[in-house]
Amino acid sequence: MKNTIPLFLIAMILFSCKEDEVKPPFDNIEFYENHEAANWTKETAKEHLQGKWKLIYIYCCSMATSQEWAKIEDGYFELQFDGDSIKVFSEGKLEQTQYWEFNEHYEEVFYLETAEPISNTFGTLYFSENYMFFNSSPYDGPDNYFEKVE
Template sequence: MDMKRFIYLMIIAFFILSCNEDEARPPFDNQEFYENHQAANWTKVSAKEHLQGKWQLTHTYCCPMSPNTGWASIEEGYFLLEFKGDSVKVFTNNSLDQTQYWEFDERYERSLYLETEAPISNTFGTIYFSEDYMLFNGSPSDGADNYFQKVE
């Protein structure tokens, strides 16, 4: 193999690997995400209003104490939450999986935690908002961080 061809193949491999790593990361910086949440001064009333609609799971980051720490992009249609008033519908693979009533956990005055009768996967941890993105921050308790984007 001549040197030109080798260099050409190395450049292509570099771009392919770089693109895959970037695609796995969400389109925002976590520090900016937290700053946006704090600046908005969310209350349980304003957060409940903002939650109304459909939220698509887009990325996960797992788990700080795990040997498999890393970002994962989630396939569109895999997991969706639809909030309407005090109910939430959970869709998995574009099929309705469950419907439950929800509220914010009242034990925590300034933090937002989703409370439902039965656990809903991907919704563990403190909720943070940044524009039309939502984070369930499960990592402080060794869970995954789950990132959603509002789609309706």
């Protein structure tokens, strides 16, 4: 009887907690098209980055066996761009401040360069209005979607 109760509870949790699939408020094809249509330069992209951005979705991973969207709670992870500095907030607390720039090895592609790595900022950076995402490696990295809040 002792073994039956834990198994019953586990089964109830697994079968009763299935949520509808999380969907973001945008389509990636439209996102790419908006980015391309804006003809971003490093100067206009730097200007657009200024302000506060909150992480809103993570998509993992297009080539992995498990592909799913995860909606992120408000205040979990935020970036504050102020000129050439970036502040990283986790759960409302300032975690780090450092200088940033775009990687100069690429002309029309934006990669954020910092002295120390910042989680959720790996890969190519794209914009679509007041959203941005870091498109990580399609083989092993998640895509991180942000919304501008200030």
